[in-house]
Amino acid sequence: MNAAKDNPRVVFSPSGMRGRVRLGTQLDQAARDIGADLQSLCGGKGQCAKCRVRVLEGVPDDSGLTSCAAHLSAPTELEKKLFPAEDLHSGWRLACQAMVIGDVAVEVPDESRAGKQVICKAPGCQSVELDPTVRRHGLYPCLSGTSNSIGAWEEIARTMGPPAYSSPPLPDLPLLQILPPVGTDSSGSTTIVVRESVECIAVFKDPPSAITGVALDIGTTTLAAYLCDLETGAVLATASAVNPQVSLGEDVISRIAYANGCADGRRNLQKLVIESVNTMIEDLARQAGVSPACMLDMTCVGNTCMHHLFLGIDPSGLGRSPFIPVICRSLDFKARDLGIHIAAGALVHMLPVIAGFVGADSIGVLLALEPHNLDENVLVIDVGTNGEIVVGNHGRLICASCATGPALEGATLRHGMRAAPGAIERVRIDPVTLAVDVSIISGDTGSKKSALAVGICGSGIIDAMAQMFLVGVIGKNGNLNRRLDVPNMTRDKDGVPVFVLVPADQTATGREICITQDDVRAVQMAKGAIHAAVRILMKELNLSSFDRVLLSGAFGSRIDPASALAMGLFPYCPVERVRSVGNAAGDGARLALLSRKKRLEAARVARQVQYIELTDHPDFQREFALAMWLPHMRSSSLLPEF
């Protein structure tokens, strides 16, 4: 018995998906078995004619269909009726009618591909049809030598001309530098990766296990990266890190000052973030077992300043009125030009920015949450070192930005930390005894040590503020009630009044974890800025309430909506309409990575959304002063029962 003969090889172009199937398998079944994308609406009955394919090897010679017949069964009566003679002659078939009877390669034209619907798991996040900018293209027969006086590339380009591509995509330099000369490899398994049908960006001697891309979210304080399989949409790994620029300035304004304050300022800031991204890429590669050479696309969101610093663009225009970015539109640059260590030929796609303080991160949020496609009025708050706020619906969308400082990300507070193992993420305070109960983010190991508190993260501080307010530890003005006679209300070794969440003997550090008056003030400032911004946008649209409130941000998924409401992060709204949607900016970057349509949508939305500058808004100072109160005085009467 001849195993190879009984199990002929089937190759689908241009995806390059291939495998062996049992002799006599229907071609549509072979596609399903191999995982190649091929449409079939009628379930293989030959009725929908959606599974048209064209035979690439074994195209019939002038004498008829003989050589084709060696690979696929002869055309059925149904096919003879469906296809004109010249189409049959050119090798056109219905996959549901043709039976595999030998090695065969078929081309699946665009209209016969089903496309894959990828479900975005985050709540509120839209699903998307898989349509990445890069695709694999298998070569057969490949680099097998030629008698003509043309180059190895020209031999490849010939297989990449029509019908697969309208004209052969051009080779990128790094691809040419690793392209083996003719004759060194004739195993026929070479895979080329093609970008937007115009450029060949990578070549693999053996088919890569996956064609992947990286979605990057550059926060002022936190970096997040997602490794996605561009052929399935799956998230293969995630990584995060503190933005190392923090060491040169905690917020946007101090980084702009640093960038312009010394000769290499801008370059140093760029270098720091790029190095950190490269470390995350190594981490993603390790986690997923995928080589960085297989990371063939990248999308990137971040606020306008992070966007500029990542690209090495002068951010000084963002530091003074009228806060004009150098560039707003979406951009594509070679990863190598930025020093990003993914495939040398890959592009980095920067999503567009809207204004000086509403950046590509907001575009990411919009892509993920799609308020521009909704009838109901939505409030989206992206909580980070800056708060970016979008209000509206498909009719009109307006946005604004406010400086919140890093408090809501857990930084700058006495015991603040990011949402890592050991961070307090939930706080409940007994209204009678004022005893504190905390939930702590556990580590991977599950060891005893990891169950002890190290500090408090953003969602924890929002919980703590809300609870302290509700039980009377702090007043409406945010002052600590020092007259409370409970052990938690005490003074630290320097005599500063503090409210203790976890006593020293129950922490991982051996020091108590507490909230100071300064901590409360920092959070009040942050929440006040967001609250005031929301009120101004509501006035602008003549809105008195929202149908939906969505909280996003690197720690957005961890915020308790009831606590956010109780501490007055935004004007009152029934709690069931408030949802935390996780890192929507990152989700948006991921959607843009998987879908070219999403990139077009981003450009459209960026033009559609209207930016409101708050710094010179006549009402802002008054709204801000009022919004410092806990909760905002005008909504306090609406405070829900806890």
Next chain:
Amino acid sequence: MNAAKDNPRVVFSPSGMRGRVRLGTQLDQAARDIGADLQSLCGGKGQCAKCRVRVLEGVPDDSGLTSCAAHLSAPTELEKKLFPAEDLHSGWRLACQAMVIGDVAVEVPDESRAGKQVICKAPGCQSVELDPTVRRHGLYPCLSGTSNSIGAWEEIARTMGPPAYSSPPLPDLPLLQILPPVGTDSSGSTTIVVRESVECIAVFKDPPSAITGVALDIGTTTLAAYLCDLETGAVLATASAVNPQVSLGEDVISRIAYANGCADGRRNLQKLVIESVNTMIEDLARQAGVSPACMLDMTCVGNTCMHHLFLGIDPSGLGRSPFIPVICRSLDFKARDLGIHIAAGALVHMLPVIAGFVGADSIGVLLALEPHNLDENVLVIDVGTNGEIVVGNHGRLICASCATGPALEGATLRHGMRAAPGAIERVRIDPVTLAVDVSIISGDTGSKKSALAVGICGSGIIDAMAQMFLVGVIGKNGNLNRRLDVPNMTRDKDGVPVFVLVPADQTATGREICITQDDVRAVQMAKGAIHAAVRILMKELNLSSFDRVLLSGAFGSRIDPASALAMGLFPYCPVERVRSVGNAAGDGARLALLSRKKRLEAARVARQVQYIELTDHPDFQREFALAMWLPHMRSSSLLPEF
């Protein structure tokens, strides 16, 4: 008196050419004064209507032509007849009718530009219409701040939309990295350089003195670079250097061996040539007083191996039959990807190659000499370390390559050197006394030392061989006639028979300059290979003679056609039909730098010319053996009288 008012400023778009003119100057005269390109066939009589322009500033408002009238005189009756009302309304004018009466910016559409005819100075080289890929675009008003929430780039892009460009060109990353933020500069003199109307590759705060490009010819032994003004076609500077790869292998085959013989072989070879090119670029910049940042385009020719090594492509396919290049087609890569230190956004255009041993240098020769446009039969010999030969006319062109070794470039001979100061370039020998008279290439300084001989270059060795043969110092077989009783025919200190050209006391080195038997053999091998190749191509085309013989090569302009004929470099042809045309490959690179049409022509010719492989040609060995004779036995009877 108000000087600015009496001398309004005129700006021509998209060239950005600008200047002040006397109030009342005709606009066509202003174009001539400023040097802007504007057609005028009728000499300003308003008859040809070729000088149509469109006012950019001062476009009439809805109320009529008032605001236009503030900058140019009102439309004449002739213009009112010529232009439909809506065109007049849009600001269309005839430059010969409009008078400058205030600051004005006008757009010169493509059809109104005359184009500049550039005459190529080398004999046999075609002239070309100036049509470079990069052009300057002046910005007015520029970066002067904006009240809209868009970026500085978007402000620029708005001025670069229609009618100047169908859509705004995209910015390259290095441009964004130096783009000043809005408001820092409102002097209105910013200049953007646009490539192919699709990409903005550079920005200058002040108009650059020149927009230039570099044409590069990478020879196996010699590198040559030309700095050209892309707006006038002028050659601003030239530079040359020994290809430093010589230290790792004298010919193509030994470099291929080195490239594959060690881990970093290929990278080392690329690094060497790139470093040397960068040194030449510094030299060109110094000579012409032009910053490398103003070098905004580059074209490159070289044989296929030099082409591959320059790009870092694996040359091993060129080292074994069937000698297949990795890629033949023309290529454009960013200079920064190659480490070339011209403007960071500039492209390097690699001209196409024809085959493994007929490279982009041959395409350069064809572009310069255009045999494909001639009726007469032409033989083109590009003499270098490889000899590339093209034979034919517009009907059919065939080409071949033969290994000549570096002897004809003056290398490897005992006293060989390149055509630098001190090189013997002409040799005459008295038929009776055998006294030798030499011409020496003089240095720039004109000092006495530089008039002394250092060695002998390629044209000198061809002269010497021809003369030695004609006076009987060597026989038809190339043997030195040791029985000659003259002082020149002697032995060196090791007892090797030599023919002395310059005695020791008349050289710069203090050592005699002589020709050895080995020198003669090396030259015989080189000329034999070329001669044999030409004969095979003649047979292929059934040709018995040529209408024209053109000798090119880095030292081609220095070869004495009579000497080349006398020593049998090619089959006999009346000497008046033989011409030396200089470095035609370099000329071709220069033409492709100045003209986009020439680049298209290169692609066309590369497909048209047919390559003949000589290594496995049945006649080659026999022809080569015969062609070693001095001169070729079959043409010796035709030897002209000297």
